[in-house]
Amino acid sequence: MKEVKRKEYYLFSPFLRIFHWIMVAMIVILFVTGLLIAKPVQVMTPEPTYTLTSMDLVRDIHFVAAFIFCASFILRIYGFIINKGDRLFPRVWEGHFYEETVDVALHYMLIKPHHASFLRNPLARCSYAALYALVLVEVLTGFAMYYMNDPNSTGAFLFGWVNTVLGGEMMTHLIHHYVAWGIILFAIGHVYMVIRAEFMEGESEVSSMFAGSKILAHTPKDANELE
Amino acid sequence: MEKRESLWDRCLKQGISRRNFIKSCVTLTSLMGLSTECLTKVVEAAEAKPLPVVIWIHGHECTGCDESFIRSASPLAGDLVLSQIDLEYDHLLSAACGEPFERHLDETIQKYKGQYILAVEGAVSTKDNGIFCMSGGHTFTHLLQKAAKDAAAIIAYGTCAVAGGIQAASPNPTGSSGISMFTGGAPVINVPGCPPIPEVMTGVVMHVALFGTPPPLDGNGRPKQFYGNRIHDTCYRRPFFDAGLFAENYDDAGAKAGWCLYKLGCRGPETYNSCGNLRWYQGMSYPIQSGAACIGCSNPHFWDEGSFSDRLPKYDKIGDADKIGIGLGVLTTAGVAAHAVASVVQKSKRDIEEVENGGAGE
Ligand code: HEM
Ligand code: HEM
Ligand code: SF4
Ligand code: SF4
Numbered sequence: 001m002k003e004v005k006r007k008e009y010y011l012f013s014p015f016l017r018i019f020h021w022i023m024v025a026m027i028v029i030l031f032v033t034g035l036l037i038a039k040p041v042q043v044m045t046p047e048p049t050y051t052l053t054s055m056d057l058v059r060d061i062h063f064v065a066a067f068i069f070c071a072s073f074i075l076r077i078y079g080f081i082i083n084k085g086d087r088l089f090p091r092v093w094e095g096h097f098y099e100e101t102v103d104v105a106l107h108y109m110l111i112k113p114h115h116a117s118f119l120r121n122p123l124a125r126c127s128y129a130a131l132y133a134l135v136l137v138e139v140l141t142g143f144a145m146y147y148m149n150d151p152n153s154t155g156a157f158l159f160g161w162v163n164t165v166l167g168g169e170m171m172t173h174l175i176h177h178y179v180a181w182g183i184i185l186f187a188i189g190h191v192y193m194v195i196r197a198e199f200m201e202g203e204s205e206v207s208s209m210f211a212g213s214k215i216l217a218h219t220p221k222d223a224n225e226l227e
Numbered sequence: 228m229e230k231r232e233s234l235w236d237r238c239l240k241q242g243i244s245r246r247n248f249i250k251s252c253v254t255l256t257s258l259m260g261l262s263t264e265c266l267t268k269v270v271e272a273a274e275a276k277p278l279p280v281v282i283w284i285h286g287h288e289c290t291g292c293d294e295s296f297i298r299s300a301s302p303l304a305g306d307l308v309l310s311q312i313d314l315e316y317d318h319l320l321s322a323a324c325g326e327p328f329e330r331h332l333d334e335t336i337q338k339y340k341g342q343y344i345l346a347v348e349g350a351v352s353t354k355d356n357g358i359f360c361m362s363g364g365h366t367f368t369h370l371l372q373k374a375a376k377d378a379a380a381i382i383a384y385g386t387c388a389v390a391g392g393i394q395a396a397s398p399n400p401t402g403s404s405g406i407s408m409f410t411g412g413a414p415v416i417n418v419p420g421c422p423p424i425p426e427v428m429t430g431v432v433m434h435v436a437l438f439g440t441p442p443p444l445d446g447n448g449r450p451k452q453f454y455g456n457r458i459h460d461t462c463y464r465r466p467f468f469d470a471g472l473f474a475e476n477y478d479d480a481g482a483k484a485g486w487c488l489y490k491l492g493c494r495g496p497e498t499y500n501s502c503g504n505l506r507w508y509q510g511m512s513y514p515i516q517s518g519a520a521c522i523g524c525s526n527p528h529f530w531d532e533g534s535f536s537d538r539l540p541k542y543d544k545i546g547d548a549d550k551i552g553i554g555l556g557v558l559t560t561a562g563v564a565a566h567a568v569a570s571v572v573q574k575s576k577r578d579i580e581e582v583e584n585g586g587a588g589e
Contacts, residue, residue, distance in 0.1 A: 038538060039490075039539075039549065040473060040489070042471060042472070042473060042475075048484070051470055051471060053470075053471030053472075054469070054471050055470070056469035058471075108566075110569055110573055113577055149460050151446075151451075151455055151456075160446055167528055168528050168532065169498075170494065170526060170533075171532065173496075173497060174532075181549075181551075181556075184556060185559050189563060192563035200571070200574060
């Protein structure tokens with residue numbers, strides 16, 4: 001085995017890390033309860049009065065998880081403010097971003113053996129930005145459905161327009177449902193990519209979301225973002 | 228100018244007692260969703276306000292809204308048309324026809340400029356210059372624009388007038404749309420439904436008639452007192468929904484027991500209407516009460532939002548979003564697994580090459 005000199009880069013504040021794991025748990029809960037809302041499962045007992053299924057409970061769990069999820073963004077935003085390592089979003093305004101994206105993409109298409117080292121590579125940056133966009137759609141459509149049980153409430157004032165923009169509340173339901181699947185597809189790819197980076201490229205990826213640091217062999221091209 | 232009669236004047240003329248007049252005012256007050264304190268206001272308005280002139284035109288539609296309207300019980304549609312409003316022009320209810328009738332329309336518009344209420348039923352057909360819907364030798368678009376220009380208020384009756392209705396269903400061969408793009412500046416009150424509930428139709432026109440202003444409207448221009456709740460939030464089957472008791476088929480025990488129709492595609496959770504509280508035909512029933520799932524007939528595009536009997540639209544043989552989602556999930560998982568295997572094989576090959584080249588690879 002070759003000796004590789006590695007350097008530790010502290011990236012993620014505890015706020016981002018806690019947020020990440022709250023997000024993982026809430027997405028799982030929201031997705032499972034969401035599917036159950038769309039297609040309720042009935043467990044029949046001989047006497048319906050004592051039915052074991054409760055749509056009310058399933059919906060309440062969905063809504064509580066939704067509020068926790070939204071509240072946890074306070075941690076994400078706080079991390080963003082105090083720590084430069086929490087700001088690794090796509091730098092689309094920098095010219096070299098695009099070549100680097102192609103470079104990394106070619107690597108993952110198994111065409112190029114290596115890609116330059118990054119704290120977070122441009123492709124990953126794009127995928128996280130996309131995930132946050134999907135979450136935003138879920139939050140907007142979710143609250144648009146949630147608050148319209150009282151169209152005169154403040155919540156309906158804040159989110160009700162979504163139903164009009166989408167052309168009707170049924171569309172809101174459908175888009176909320178479809179985008180939920182989109183988030184799950186992201187999650188499959190994401191989990192694979194971080195595990196792959198951990199084991200194939202030895203980039204201590206998975207551990208970075210626990211310990212906060214990545215330990216890299218080469219100087220990452222985007223190291224300047226930490227200064 | 229002649230003095231136009233008020234509702235009270237007309238009651239006097241017809242020998243209707245003060246007691247009965249006040250009674251109708253009470254009915255109207257509650258129907259318009261006003262509190263009892265407003266009764267005096269309603270009475271004053273009914274005594275003093277001249278009866279409103281109404282022009283009622285019909286576009287691209289089935290006239291089902293009229294079928295609903297003439298079944299209004301409080302106020303009785305007959306009373307409304309004959310003694311509570313001045314219905315000057317109506318394609319469907321008028322006995323007159325032809326040239327004199329069209330002339331009467333022009334005269335009415337001239338005489339009551341800026342004072343009349345315009346009630347519109349039916350969509351505007353826009354394709355091929357609107358030739359799919361003609362009346363009196365002109366397109367409906369022409370008639371609508373002419374009548375809307377000088378209207379005090381416009382009421383769009385039915386989902387057709389609000390959003391195009393059935394004729395706007397994909398692929399919308401006649402290019403039908405709601406009327407709001409063609410009405411200019413006058414306020415439009417949207418009264419969607421296919422058809423709207425009779426009492427809602429009469430209630431809205433009476434509100435405009437008595438107060439001269441549109442009733443409080445929501446963000447979609449619908450009167451709040453009638454479209455302020457989702458059916459689902461007023462449905463008497465809601466406890467079954469919350470308890471998770473659903474009919475799975477129209478002929479199963481659950482359907483018989485009156486359980487929630489959600490799994491049969493009920494659109495109550497996204498439909499704003501008074502079916503759940505006001506109900507139809509003097510509060511007798513409404514679709515869900517008679518065992519049929521709501522199809523969301525007061526929603527702007529209800530006809531194009533998937534099968535009425537499924538919550539999630541099905542895409543041909545592939546199935547609904549959940550089936551497609553599971554399919555894509557399996558594909559993605561298989562894809563990343565294949566990618567993992569390929570990566571490992573490629574890496575071990577390169578590592579061997581590297582060793583063979585004496586570690587000069589990197
Ligand atoms: C974060 C804010 C969110 C809010 C406020 C929210 C709220 C809601 C509401 C109100 C419903 C409709 C419940 C009903 O019809 O009774 C719903 C359904 C659903 N939610 Fe969410 N949700 C959120 C996030 C998510 C996320 C992140 C996912 C998935 C990853 C998700 C998946 C679903 C699914 C699959 C449904 C069923 C949709 C249908 O077919 O009607 N939700 N949600
Ligand atoms: C067990 C499963 C998971 C593991 C081990 C994991 C691990 C990680 C790691 C290591 C990073 C940092 C990647 C980098 O900077 O290059 C990260 C970032 C991220 N992960 Fe996950 N993740 C998991 C599940 C999920 C799920 C289910 C979601 C959402 C659906 C998610 C959304 C995100 C997002 C949005 C980021 C970017 C964070 C930011 O900088 O704002 N992760 N994850
Ligand atoms: S029948 Fe329809 S409107 Fe009534 S509770 Fe069930 S889903 Fe809601
Ligand atoms: S129950 Fe639904 S479909 Fe039926 S009339 Fe009312 S709004 Fe229309």
